Amino acid sequence: MVADRTLSARYKMLFEGIFATMQTTHVPEFVMRHLMSPAERTDSQGRAFTAPLGLRRIESALLAEGGLTASDIICTTPESLPRMLGDWVKLVIVSSSDPLGQGMSNTTTDKFWKGELYTRYWMNTMMEVIRPAKQKYGFKVLGGGAGAWQWVYNPKQARGQGFDAIYEGYFEDQGPELVKDILAGRETPWHVQAQNIGVDGIHPIKHPSLLGIIELSRGCGKGCRFCTMASKKMGHLPVDTIVSDLEVNVGAGITSVVSGSEDFFRYGGTGVKPDFDKLYKLLTAMRRVKGLRFMQIDHGNIASIAQLTDDELFEIRKLLTWQARCDYLWVNMGIESANGHLVQASSPGKIAPFSPDDWEDIVLEVTDKMIRTGFFPVFSVILGLPGETPADVQKTINLVRKLITKRAVIFPIFYEPVREDEITNHQRFTLETMTLAHLDLYSMCYEQNFKLVPRMFWDNQRAAGVPLAKRTLIRALGKTEIHAWRSAFQKLRQQIPSPAIVD
Ligand code: SF4
Numbered sequence: 001m002v003a004d005r006t007l008s009a010r011y012k013m014l015f016e017g018i019f020a021t022m023q024t025t026h027v028p029e030f031v032m033r034h035l036m037s038p039a040e041r042t043d044s045q046g047r048a049f050t051a052p053l054g055l056r057r058i059e060s061a062l063l064a065e066g067g068l069t070a071s072d073i074i075c076t077t078p079e080s081l082p083r084m085l086g087d088w089v090k091l092v093i094v095s096s097s098d099p100l101g102q103g104m105s106n107t108t109t110d111k112f113w114k115g116e117l118y119t120r121y122w123m124n125t126m127m128e129v130i131r132p133a134k135q136k137y138g139f140k141v142l143g144g145g146a147g148a149w150q151w152v153y154n155p156k157q158a159r160g161q162g163f164d165a166i167y168e169g170y171f172e173d174q175g176p177e178l179v180k181d182i183l184a185g186r187e188t189p190w191h192v193q194a195q196n197i198g199v200d201g202i203h204p205i206k207h208p209s210l211l212g213i214i215e216l217s218r219g220c221g222k223g224c225r226f227c228t229m230a231s232k233k234m235g236h237l238p239v240d241t242i243v244s245d246l247e248v249n250v251g252a253g254i255t256s257v258v259s260g261s262e263d264f265f266r267y268g269g270t271g272v273k274p275d276f277d278k279l280y281k282l283l284t285a286m287r288r289v290k291g292l293r294f295m296q297i298d299h300g301n302i303a304s305i306a307q308l309t310d311d312e313l314f315e316i317r318k319l320l321t322w323q324a325r326c327d328y329l330w331v332n333m334g335i336e337s338a339n340g341h342l343v344q345a346s347s348p349g350k351i352a353p354f355s356p357d358d359w360e361d362i363v364l365e366v367t368d369k370m371i372r373t374g375f376f377p378v379f380s381v382i383l384g385l386p387g388e389t390p391a392d393v394q395k396t397i398n399l400v401r402k403l404i405t406k407r408a409v410i411f412p413i414f415y416e417p418v419r420e421d422e423i424t425n426h427q428r429f430t431l432e433t434m435t436l437a438h439l440d441l442y443s444m445c446y447e448q449n450f451k452l453v454p455r456m457f458w459d460n461q462r463a464a465g466v467p468l469a470k471r472t473l474i475r476a477l478g479k480t481e482i483h484a485w486r487s488a489f490q491k492l493r494q495q496i497p498s499p500a501i502v503d
Pocket of ligand 1: 220221222223224227228229230231262301334347350
């Protein structure tokens, strides 16, 4: 099993991984390979020290249900892969989160830069190694991972890359059976879609995961039309499994970890309602694992946080303080637009149980609440949501103006459809559809981010134990990037036609 090169790296903290997967080949490859995305280590047999959590889950599922033993399965890296391929290989499983470079956050940044996204470029490079070996040794190639939908919608391209089948969704559901069929030489469908999130069938991981990701919950179910988790109802992992996964990582020396969930604050909850007691119990159990420096919490939902009291958030923040101090414990939350009705039209469950009329106030209240209780809000807004009007863009600009007076950052994202009908109708937001108002919004967010993101990056790296020399080098490179972004905005401003003046 192997993941694309951006997911086969030694990142110390989540933002390093996020930044690496957003880069295009305008960043020289040696800078990517040695600084931004340094290769993961392997042992003498080519086994990777860490692998993406999805591959670790596949490994555990195949050991428990696939009739395989530990010596039958190897999680490796793209660097070690060529020497692993031979007539003893029956199946290569390839995982990627963005194989064709169509992921929403990545396509937003790649529009501004020359070159090709590294997620796509390195995937192609790896498949150029796998394809001839496949012809020579006759093994099968199965694709999967969070970006599997891109292969499903582009079957010709995927087949041309060498894939025999694509598995979409959580592996526990139908994955073990599919692998058994492939290994037995039985005919299998081109596309297998998991029907459920497989929470009940999860087996604890045996070896450490990339970034020390610890899965808390799966799915989301809030219905956002631009998200593959839209219709997958959220399910939560048992405390024992979570603690076991944490022990495996910390025991292997991964002392900076990331909690994996689409909404951290909804752990244990039912529907859209969080359950503070269950989250409290989970965090208390996790704290019994000794040796953890820092845990990053990734995604949260504004409506879930709005349902928690300040005291509850204080308590959660206290439990999230591990061995290393962290002044920027960020939580990534989607605002999408200041117009709650536009948000509701694209994301039916995002604002529930509140009213779309109150969306802007809720966003501002949650920002204050998060800052008061020791969190660092990181928001996203989407440019080009279906149905967006110039008035909506202006409303979002006004909201962002208020947010930038606070200790928060906002990432603007170009709308990128994941639904087949929207992909076919090219309903994506591009630089060609960008207006001057969009650019104002975009650059206003980035000016705020230029101030606060380097501090957050530095703080998280320090908490995760990144050496001072590397932090200093990355900070220096960051300054060059800021300069490049500002020039890109200026250039674009000259290219976008001004709106017609109406008498
Ligand atoms: S709330 Fe977030 S994770 Fe859930 S469906 Fe919407 S975008 Fe996806």
